[in-house]
Amino acid sequence: MDPNGERDTERSSLSGPTIDEVIWSALFSAKEKRMQQELTTQLRSQLRGVVIGPSDPGYDEARKVYNAMISRKPKLIAKCADVADVITAVAFGRQHGLKVSIRGGGHNAGGLGVCDDGLVIDLSTIKYVHVDAAAGTVRVGGGTTWGDVDHATHAFGLAVPSGIISTTGVAGLTLGGGLGYLTRQFGLTIDNLLAADVVLADGTFVVASATENADLFWAIRGGGGNFGVVTSFLFRAHPVKAVVAGPMLWEIDDAADVMKWYREFIVNAPEQLNGFFAFMTVPPAPPFPEALHFRKMCGIVWCYNGTQEQAEKLLAPLRKFRQPAFEFFAPMPFPVLNSMFDALYTPGLQWYWKADFVKELSDKAIALHVKHAAELPTLHSTMHLYPINGAAHRMKAGDTPWGYRDAIWSEVIVGVDPDPANKDRITAWARDYWEALHPYGAGGGYVNFMMEGEGEDRIRATYGDNYQRLARIKAKYDPENFFRVNQNIPPAAGVNVSAKAG
Ligand SMILES: Cc1cc2nc3c(=O)[nH]c(=O)nc-3n(C[C@H](O)[C@H](O)[C@H](O)COP(=O)(O)OP(=O)(O)OC[C@H]3O[C@@H](n4cnc5c(N)ncnc54)[C@H](O)[C@@H]3O)c2cc1C
Numbered sequence: 001m002d003p004n005g006e007r008d009t010e011r012s013s014l015s016g017p018t019i020d021e022v023i024w025s026a027l028f029s030a031k032e033k034r035m036q037q038e039l040t041t042q043l044r045s046q047l048r049g050v051v052i053g054p055s056d057p058g059y060d061e062a063r064k065v066y067n068a069m070i071s072r073k074p075k076l077i078a079k080c081a082d083v084a085d086v087i088t089a090v091a092f093g094r095q096h097g098l099k100v101s102i103r104g105g106g107h108n109a110g111g112l113g114v115c116d117d118g119l120v121i122d123l124s125t126i127k128y129v130h131v132d133a134a135a136g137t138v139r140v141g142g143g144t145t146w147g148d149v150d151h152a153t154h155a156f157g158l159a160v161p162s163g164i165i166s167t168t169g170v171a172g173l174t175l176g177g178g179l180g181y182l183t184r185q186f187g188l189t190i191d192n193l194l195a196a197d198v199v200l201a202d203g204t205f206v207v208a209s210a211t212e213n214a215d216l217f218w219a220i221r222g223g224g225g226n227f228g229v230v231t232s233f234l235f236r237a238h239p240v241k242a243v244v245a246g247p248m249l250w251e252i253d254d255a256a257d258v259m260k261w262y263r264e265f266i267v268n269a270p271e272q273l274n275g276f277f278a279f280m281t282v283p284p285a286p287p288f289p290e291a292l293h294f295r296k297m298c299g300i301v302w303c304y305n306g307t308q309e310q311a312e313k314l315l316a317p318l319r320k321f322r323q324p325a326f327e328f329f330a331p332m333p334f335p336v337l338n339s340m341f342d343a344l345y346t347p348g349l350q351w352y353w354k355a356d357f358v359k360e361l362s363d364k365a366i367a368l369h370v371k372h373a374a375e376l377p378t379l380h381s382t383m384h385l386y387p388i389n390g391a392a393h394r395m396k397a398g399d400t401p402w403g404y405r406d407a408i409w410s411e412v413i414v415g416v417d418p419d420p421a422n423k424d425r426i427t428a429w430a431r432d433y434w435e436a437l438h439p440y441g442a443g444g445g446y447v448n449f450m451m452e453g454e455g456e457d458r459i460r461a462t463y464g465d466n467y468q469r470l471a472r473i474k475a476k477y478d479p480e481n482f483f484r485v486n487q488n489i490p491p492a493a494g495v496n497v498s499a500k501a502g
Contacts, residue, residue: 070111105169110452176448184390222402355449356441380416
């Protein structure tokens with residue numbers, strides 16, 4: 001050690017650590033380990049749920065998220081058993097100055113449910129669904145997945161509008177907006193949110209609804225996990241039992257024509273009919289015929305909430321225009337449709353995506369889509385155009401933070417593959433595709449289809465005129481930006497943060 005307290009870094013030309021460095025690092029890591037152990041023990045003594053630290057068995061499993069590209073190493077994972085645990089975990093995070101992430105279903109492609117060197121408030125054990133069939137409402141725990149909700153509501157002939165994969169978390173999907181098979185008929189998931197229980201950054205428990213903390217209720221309907229930990233959601237449910245649904249596929253050579261037909265059709269189609277457009281590579285498995293295996297194709301995945309006769313009548317012009325090369329379009333229970341792609345998109349794949357809202361699908365944009373789709377890099381890679389018109393347009397731009405109420409589609413370009421060696425390839429393809437199409441987009445993109453770190457400009461563009469209002473509400477409810485592992489909206493400066501109510 002030199003007189004200034006700096007370590008002696010002199011070393012021989014053979015390099016390798018000096019003896020001082022070895023001793024120092026052993027002492028340092030022993031101290032770190034002791035501190036880590038103390039933190040774990042302290043939090044463990046305060047929670048009903050399980051606390052997992054880096055040296056505990058199950059740590060690697062507990063820190064895993066859906067996207068295998070993400071590998072973050074938190075100091076602590078608090079699997080909260082109830083609301084009291086969440087309140088305690090928030091207070092603990094503040095007391096120890098820990099970075100905090102909130103985990104619902106762990107599906108966020110940017111991995112925003114986990115953080116490095118911080119505390120994960122994991123709600124995956126706060127899982128329940130209570131259906132009030134008479135009231136047509138459903139109360140859902142903060143760690144529930146959509147498969148749980150579909151299962152519980154289907155028994156009552158009901159459904160809550162959600163997405164297209166059943167393993168996605170209710171929390172993250174809802175707080176970012178929520179679009180899927182029922183969007184055109186019943187709106188976004190947030191349009192069906194009636195109330196939420198929220199633990200704020202200072203540990204206060206509040207209810208957010210149209211009548212209680214209305215500003216907070218506005219903010220959580222699209223503003224993501226910026227405002228607190230939502231421990232429970234109350235949704236309006238709708239009569240949905242069996243739907244007539246599934247994919248129709250066409251050869252990639254037909255893609256431009258089918259896309260042009262689709263862009264005209266979907267803006268005028270009845271709201272009970274939803275159909276998202278996709279580019280895909282046909283999986284080598286049933287129900288697809290062998291002749292189509294591994295073939296790049298385009299498709300529309302339909303969902304009609306009505307009779308088969310009505311559905312066939314509606315889609316007769318499409319069959320006349322271009323007969324599908326393959327289809328799996330039939331009556332099925334709604335939960336079957338909502339989990340149809342689960343087996344293809346299992347957890348543990350490499351996942352990179354980029355998104356835009358789209359108001360107009362021009363011939364030029366279509367030509368670019370077809371060009372990039374012909375280069376789909378892997379079996380799982382895809383592009384989806386989700387319609388967000390119909391009932392979703394009945395809410396206006398300022399009614400919720402989800403501002404693009406006049407967009408017709410939410411576009412997402414998705415590079416996916418099981419093999420980490422293909423990470424760069426799928427990423428480069430998705431970026432190139434997105435860069436080519438971005439000039440034809442509406443400006444922003446859906447926050448739930450973004451990776452981490454796309455930048456403040458992207459987030460501002462996405463919220464548009466609603467951004468400043470969100471920043472002011474953030475300043476009121478989370479003035480120190482305690483909840484910042486998300487598509488972050490930093491608190492606006494100079495806002496009076498004293499009174500929370502109202
Ligand atoms: C395969 C797949 C399919 C998808 N399909 C759709 C789709 O059809 N429609 C659609 O709209 N989206 C879809 N998404 C996107 C999805 O909405 C987002 O990835 C969303 O973030 C997932 O929510 P989660 O709870 O599973 O995520 P997590 O990774 O657990 O959390 C993501 C972020 O949400 C916030 N959050 C989570 N839980 C809470 C909570 N209880 N309280 C406060 N904040 C919380 C936090 O900020 C967290 O960082 C899909 C994603 C994947 C990977």
